[in-house]
Amino acid sequence: MSPVPVPDLPGVGRRENLRDRIRDALRAAIISGKLQPGVVYSAPALGAQLGVSPTPVREAMLDLVKAGLVVPQPNKGFRITEMSEEDLDNLAAVRLLIEPPTVRDVVAVIPKEDIPELRTLAQAIVDAAECGDLVGYIEADHVFHLTLLGYSRNRFLVDVVTDLRSQTRLLGLTPLLESGRLGRSAAEHHELLDFIEARDPSGAELLMHRHIGHVRGLWAGGAEGAP
Template identity: 45%
Template structure:
């Protein structure tokens, strides 16, 4: 797991009026309180001068901006932890403490703990009192159950869309399907996972049911942990899944419901 950049202190000096500073001294630059997943401690990812943020000289409003920063850090940590789960860097059965993970990311334990609480709700980790969070072990049976529930929800919707959505709407999804092919070729399960969810999300969004999309994506995300799925390991499994996306679009564009049914059933059988 790569590390983030720690925000620097120094806000007290930044509030000293200009007339009280020695002649020729510049005002200290206040760094942004943010963590960028994929960066390494020591990289300067937020050292821009304040006037770059406020080109017209507006001064920030402390309350709302502070809230946005906290939310941004928490969200970025959550994304980074999800990536670590998908890649297997956070190993099933292992216990991780919020302070230790915060040290690795260069942030306090608070946003890590908040992100882990969200992962607890998603079923990815469980709380271990006085120790931290244990990554949940998922066996073949649980993954099969997740795939079955996804199929029960998505297959009828996709078949209904196959009968009602015009061909040109399916053509608009082809770039997303092609993106899954490119992501699969990289062999990175986290990169593929994002592209895969984006394709399925756009597909189901055609039904116009936001609750359906939200529930289906939650199940989809859960099915991607642990990273290696039974019967479809490594890059070969990702490439096979991605190829099914293109074949599915072809069948949907042709309005061939029988082919659509077979492809979708096979796709979920492979947990893609």
Template identity: 40%
Template sequence: MQHAGPQGAHGSPETRVQAEGPAAVRVPPQARAADVDRGWGPGASGPTAHRDAGAAAPGDGARGEHTHSEQPMPRPRIEQARPVVQRSSVRGQILDALRTALVGGELAPGEVYSAPVLGDRFGVSATPVREAMQQLALEGAVEVVPNRGFRVVERGARELAELAEIRALIELPVMLRLARTVPAERWTELRPLAEATVRAASTGCRATYADTDRAFHRGVLSLAGNAQLVQIADDLHRRAQWPLMGAKTTPGRAALMADAADHTNLLDALIAKDVQLVQSLTREHVTGAH
């Protein structure tokens, strides 16, 4: 399955999911060109890169991000186009935006991004960006590059296959047990989550679909009553959604629609208590994840 915080072990599963998630954040790779009017490029003379007020706190370089070899990311021409960041939850919003950019391919595998430059893009200091990037590093999405910033991890087809194998080992036995024990009305309650994935897939936006896809899986697995299971499965699912190294394109609308259709088909099989069909659909859906 196309595979964000785990749902509790008890209580009703999520029944509302916004089909339209946040717009994918445009985060171009750190430029390697010569200096432009706002910064310095490789080989240019100058003590440090130019920074806007508030873009980075003093000492950023000492924390591992030197910016004299990269030019600042361009600001949107129209001020209203910049993502709106509420100061009460800056780190969380930046983390969400970076995850969206990662899934959507805006943060390219192998590229290095510094907190001050990304902070300038979002109109915040480097601190919340660095904290969000450190969280992504814990999740395995990026790795720290001393004196430069964070590099997006390059993943190959083998890693994706390994993730699919682990997901199948975890989710398939749970799905079979739930298929035998959960009453049909509980599965019917998950219909809005499945429908939300279809609406999201119809937009053709991979980042939008990714959120609804994971929400559906969390809703299903939450019926097992094991919060740790939901958390581990969701983490594996998120990692399976990251783009592959060297991928020229991301799955289009047709591929997303096919993946979303698996959700409705799976619900139908669960409602009918067709255990054999549930087994085949789950295995194919997880191992054939995009």
């Protein structure tokens, strides 16, 4: 059986916590569909694409095994887990219960002086969309939303949402990019900050409902606003 071709992945470079950087890059590649559900990938092949040795890739993949994103295949590598339509519906439903009301609640506690840094995080999402960097888009989106939720000062909530977001599949990102709609969706993050800066909790909550609807509907390949 010939090895499965590995898609082009951005190198992770020399970072202080290499294992974490590799894990984040692989997680983003899985969520975006660059690493395809049901396919087995070897650590050496992934390491060659990332510019690192197979050892930290295996270590990072073991983290993703715990998260339920991959399944080890003895002497072969790691198989990307598949998500059913029902799974995606249920993930979106739980996220809708948690994220919009949490964003509503943190609007009043986010310091005004933090807004410029949050704008920088939001712009990183827009920049990745404009460059067609889907893996970078997923990573930037992940950082932005978890930073916002962090203002709740509830680490258990952040951990739950981190897991839910990691399980999400955004297999519709490529056609979204090709149609030009990814940039418009990315711009929603600045719109969300507009509501936060204006101290409008209701507006921020409603936008988060719409944003998560995109994830399940348009991004995941179904009808927009499906949840």
